[in-house]
Amino acid sequence: MKNKLKVYRAMYDLSQEKLANLVGVSRQTINYIEKGKYTPSVVLALKLSKVFECSVEDIFFLEEDELKEVISISKGSE
Numbered sequence: 155m156k157n158k159l160k161v162y163r164a165m166y167d168l169s170q171e172k173l174a175n176l177v178g179v180s181r182q183t184i185n186y187i188e189k190g191k192y193t194p195s196v197v198l199a200l201k202l203s204k205v206f207e208c209s210v211e212d213i214f215f216l217e218e219d220e221l222k223e224v225i226s227i228s229k230g231s232e
Contacts, residue, residue: 177201
């Protein structure tokens with residue numbers, strides 16, 4: 155899963171530490187999310203979207219190959 159967390163953080167002039175404190179996680183967690191090494195829980199994704207006053211989908215999105223996989227799986231279950 156890709157994300158624009160670093161972009162949103164820069165737009166709001168927030169350090170990783172400050173954002174982490176706002177949503178109740180460690181700075182390392184924010185760092186790992188930004189690098190794509192960690193996929194946040196739904197609760198954490200919702201908290202982040204609240205901080206930035208946007209939808210979860212504005213911050214997090216699937217890559218093209220991930221979308222194709224989801225579409226392929228859903229068509230197979232029809």
